[in-house]
Amino acid sequence: MSAVIQNLVNQPYKHGFVTDIESDVVPKGLSEDVIRLISAKKGEPEWLLEFRLKAYRHWLTMTEPTWPNVKYPKIDFQGISYFSAPKPKKLASMDEVDPELLRTFEKLGVPMNERAALAGVAVDVIFDSVSVATTYKKKLAEVGVIFCSFSEAVKDHPELVQKYLGSVVPAGDNFYAALNSAVFTDGSFCFIPKGVRCPMELSTYFRINTQESGQFERTLIVAEDNAYVSYLEGCTAPKFDTNQLHAAVVELVTLDNAEIKYSTVQNWYAGDENGKGGIYNFVTKRGLCKGVNSKISWTQVETGSAITWKYPSCILQGDNSSGEFYSVALTNHHQQADTGTKMVHIGRNTRSKIISKGISAGFSNNSYRGLVKIGARAAGARNFSQCDSMLIGDKCGANTFPYIQVANSTAKVEHEASTSKIGEDQLFYFASRGIANEEAVSMIINGFVQDVFVHLPMEFAVEATKLLGLKLEGSVG
Amino acid sequence: MIRDNAPELLEVRNLAAKIGERAILKGINLRVKAGEVHAIMGPNGSGKSTFAKVLAGHPSYEVTGGDVLFEARNLLELSPEERARAGVFLGFQYPMEVPGVSNSAFLRLIYNTVQGARGREELDPLEFDDYVREKMKLLEMDPAFLERSLNAGFSGGEKKRNEILQMALLEPKLAILDETDSGLDIDALRVVANGINKLHSADDGIVLVTHYQRLLNYIEPDYVHVMEGGRIIKTGDKSLALELESRGYDWVAKEAA
Numbered sequence: 056m057s058a059v060i061q062n063l064v065n066q067p068y069k070h071g072f073v074t075d076i077e078s079d080v081v082p083k084g085l086s087e088d089v090i091r092l093i094s095a096k097k098g099e100p101e102w103l104l105e106f107r108l109k110a111y112r113h114w115l116t117m118t119e120p121t122w123p124n125v126k127y128p129k130i131d132f133q134g135i136s137y138f139s140a141p142k143p144k145k146l147a148s149m150d151e152v153d154p155e156l157l158r159t160f161e162k163l164g165v166p167m168n169e170r171a172a173l174a175g176v177a178v179d180v181i182f183d184s185v186s187v188a189t190t191y192k193k194k195l196a197e198v199g200v201i202f203c204s205f206s207e208a209v210k211d212h213p214e215l216v217q218k219y220l221g222s223v224v225p226a227g228d229n230f231y232a233a234l235n236s237a238v239f240t241d242g243s244f245c246f247i248p249k250g251v252r253c254p255m256e257l258s259t260y261f262r263i264n265t266q267e268s269g270q271f272e273r274t275l276i277v278a279e280d281n282a283y284v285s286y287l288e289g290c291t292a293p294k295f296d297t298n299q300l301h302a303a304v305v306e307l308v309t310l311d312n313a314e315i316k317y318s319t320v321q322n323w324y325a326g327d328e329n330g331k332g333g334i335y336n337f338v339t340k341r342g343l344c345k346g347v348n349s350k351i352s353w354t355q356v357e358t359g360s361a362i363t364w365k366y367p368s369c370i371l372q373g374d375n376s377s378g379e380f381y382s383v384a385l386t387n388h389h390q391q392a393d394t395g396t397k398m399v400h401i402g403r404n405t406r407s408k409i410i411s412k413g414i415s416a417g418f419s420n421n422s423y424r425g426l427v428k429i430g431a432r433a434a435g436a437r438n439f440s441q442c443d444s445m446l447i448g449d450k451c452g453a454n455t456f457p458y459i460q461v462a463n464s465t466a467k468v469e470h471e472a473s474t475s476k477i478g479e480d481q482l483f484y485f486a487s488r489g490i491a492n493e494e495a496v497s498m499i500i501n502g503f504v505q506d507v508f509v510h511l512p513m514e515f516a517v518e519a520t521k522l523l524g525l526k527l528e529g530s531v532g
Numbered sequence: 533m534i535r536d537n538a539p540e541l542l543e544v545r546n547l548a549a550k551i552g553e554r555a556i557l558k559g560i561n562l563r564v565k566a567g568e569v570h571a572i573m574g575p576n577g578s579g580k581s582t583f584a585k586v587l588a589g590h591p592s593y594e595v596t597g598g599d600v601l602f603e604a605r606n607l608l609e610l611s612p613e614e615r616a617r618a619g620v621f622l623g624f625q626y627p628m629e630v631p632g633v634s635n636s637a638f639l640r641l642i643y644n645t646v647q648g649a650r651g652r653e654e655l656d657p658l659e660f661d662d663y664v665r666e667k668m669k670l671l672e673m674d675p676a677f678l679e680r681s682l683n684a685g686f687s688g689g690e691k692k693r694n695e696i697l698q699m700a701l702l703e704p705k706l707a708i709l710d711e712t713d714s715g716l717d718i719d720a721l722r723v724v725a726n727g728i729n730k731l732h733s734a735d736d737g738i739v740l741v742t743h744y745q746r747l748l749n750y751i752e753p754d755y756v757h758v759m760e761g762g763r764i765i766k767t768g769d770k771s772l773a774l775e776l777e778s779r780g781y782d783w784v785a786k787e788a789a
Contacts (some may be wrong), residue, residue, distance in 0.1 A: 443631075475629075475631060479590075479591055479592060480628065481630070483585075483588075483590050483591065483612060484624065486589070486611070486612035486613045486616065487589075487612055487613075487615075487616050487621075487622045487624075488613075488642040488645075488646075488698060488702065489616035489617045489642055489645045489649060489702070490613060490641065490642060490645055491613050494641075498630075498633055498637075498638070498641065499630055499632075501632075501633075502630060502631065502632030502633030502634075502681070502682075503631065505632050506632070
């Protein structure tokens, strides 16, 4: 490998600071007592505690999945603290938020206050496990949109939470979803009532601050008939030598003619260049297109985490419903990603589209894993999948694992895949036209991810483009 | 055209280069003056393409001896991009495919980068669009090429036209064209060769690296060099190319030995 390629991805992690705020941490370990303690601390109703305990008991019977194409030492689930909240945590308005915390968010570039107003973004900030502040709640309330922390939703809208919680990702769905269901501490809740087009993009920023704490947030978004919402999620975490577990669950539900657009820019700490530390990002995201003509669109830009294991999926139950998955996953150094989607076609004339772009650099390993399943009743279903991989240098790996199951002969399924690389010859081609390596890489990468980035909201696209540049800076040059 | 008083563009003195531990160029001497067309011919593996890449600064090759002067500057001290900006152009035998990068964006970037480096005016997208369309006429290229991804899915002939289009935009002092004729059918060969002829003037020099004589039916060389074993072993005029066509390369090697 030439010196030319070696350094492109070696930008130090910029969000690696630790905020010095006293936290209320539950002692390490997991048991029914810990779950009761978490539930009691949060003043939860009985049914939710039952939901947790049921999930926990189921989890005890499960084993960690071993099929992902990733390698890591066994996680000690008793070595994790399952609850961590900034203290004090009574926060009614932005003025009450710890200034230290606000500075943290400033460093993170989270748009809040005036910046949020200008940008038209309402932000629900999850710091470790408790939602600290929700902006714009009032303005949203005027049109009937509920956007609040999960804990508040449990208090203020228990009937909605109870109706939809676990309706897309059942408590025992998989090992990490079961764990999350047992111990989730907070998250975001969003409800768009019938006929309402959410007047602004909703945004949540997640950050893991405490060493050896897990983050288990839960997001639930429901769009009733003819409703629409665009939801943005950003994630960062400080640098620690130890690995931290992030096992979130996101559930989306769309009723007739409703649409949810869910965008993620994930930049959890990825570990150092030797693969020490970093977040294990084991996340279950799933959307249920319950109503006819409804639509769920996932767009994700995954650049962080030591290990990423996630498959934002769509269950296309309503006739004529459609699901989309647009993904850019970048891995560098010793990062590992096994990510993709599941499109499950149940209703008639359901459509799905998958565009996946994997970028591997350094010693990293990047796998696309996707399932397209056409049920017997899904007459006229259509799927198009495109999975492209790009290799930077020659020490990294890219894999594609497409699974296609078709039980209806009128369905149409297309799959395209390609692999390209940025090596010496590609860079030399640009150089021989006067273009220096850094600019060449940026142009090639931006071209590569373009089909996905056009689906990001404008602001996010700008941020994501910068992020890719930062993550790859110095890996060639 | 050969002119005694033409300024010297390129002087290669005893150039040697290796890739890994394998020596490929073993003492090349070549002088190119403004206005001249040089053809470098020779069998496979003789070092022709390596010579072209070394002149353009390919990082895989290590220069182990000799000098290269370009307009009296030490070319070997310049990075590949600096060479390009200074006026050296390499037309690739196998141009890179870059999916997702639009041809027009790429062409405008290279044009403006080189213009900027030469202290000349850069063009905005609209101005550039007019400009590049004029240049495309020279190569009988469909403007639809601008919308496609750089070389992605282009046929061999389309790629070569796109190479010469880049040459037209960058207006090099020295164009080194590596097997530009390979992969071209006879019509495409004529179009590409005519394009090169129109771009050529008394101010620039062209080095054609080729296997076959047929390109030289369209672009008339002032000198024909035969390369073998990493050296130029014979130099003649265009009649040498015809002789090689009929007799092959072996006799030259024997004569030189």
